[in-house]
Ligand code: KG4
């Protein structure tokens with residue numbers, strides 16, 4: 001079974017063909033990131049306009065790279081939430097139109113669940129991918145860490161899962177992005193904070209971890225504020241010193257040490273709870289999902305704290321892509337999940353797991 005996946009929830013316009021839920025035949029991603037960088041974050045209107053411009057060629061490229069014609073495609077899966085409304089609309093309208101005109105079944109994919117499904121991709125003949133050696137096994141503990149979500153979920157089987165806990169305020173990726181702004185580092189913050197952290201010493205500053213009522217819940221807004229206060233204190237200024245002026249007064253060494261201390265604490269917050277959940281539920285596999293899954297620090301800390309081996313999706317399959325949506329679509333189709341109505345499928349910007 002070959003499924004075309006379409007993803008447009010944020011600033012990436014992406015399409016991919018996946019075969020039988022594990023073989024990556026194509027993966028095409030067009031990002032409008034370069035148009036957002038000067039604003040320090042994604043501008044929804046610019047993202048939506050860019051999706052309109054590139055979605056048709058992106059889908060065609062994904063078919064061409066997979067050496068497929070429409071006759072070879074068995075189903076279409078599209079992200080319908082969560083994400084930016086204007087961005088989601090473009091992908092969903094493209095998928096609805098294609099489902100009707102090409103006569104294909106349509107599946108409405110949850111973006112966050114899609115990130116988890118990147119862990120079911122195991123083979124490809126595309127160059128430059130480091131694939132998992134085997135699919136994740138159930139029961140499976142999913143550590144979901146993206147720009148919009150931070151969650152721990154326990155999967156008994158496909159589409160049979162429960163949320164163990166989640167962030168009560170900012171997502172971890174959002175915290176990376178906000179700390180990057182304080183330090184004057186470019187958007188997206190995850191990679192730039194990680195890069196700065198390499199030059200720093202994580203033991204320079206002790207940053208706080210929130211104590212939560214829910215055993216597996218998180219909070220990152222206090223940590224972000226602690227970084228702001230720390231930066232103000234480092235340059236000898238008071239709490240009302242504007243955050244946008246901080247970076248010009250901090251030395252490169254201070255920035256690197258703050259980045260390293262923040263990264264260490266933010267990642268440790270996630271890893272400690274993931275390890276606790278591992279011991280409580282004894283899953284057969286642990287997977288990481290979402291943009292922050294690209295973090296080297298997360299991988300290092302998980303590897304040293306978990307008593308079991310862990311495998312990761314390729315970096316290109318961690319950040320937003322169509323392959324994870326196509327993979328999820330394959331399992332929706334083969335697990336009897338309901339098809340979406342191509343005449344009425346709507347977006348759901350606030351969709352949760
Ligand atoms: O999953 P994703 O591509 O988009 C959402 O679904 O939100 O995640 C984007 C997030 C951003 O906040 C970005 O800063 C973060 O993932 N990110 C990283 C790294 N690469 C991307 N965070 C930490 N370390 C990284 N290497």
Ligand code: ZN
Nearest residue numbers: 146290291320
């Ligand atoms: Zn995402």
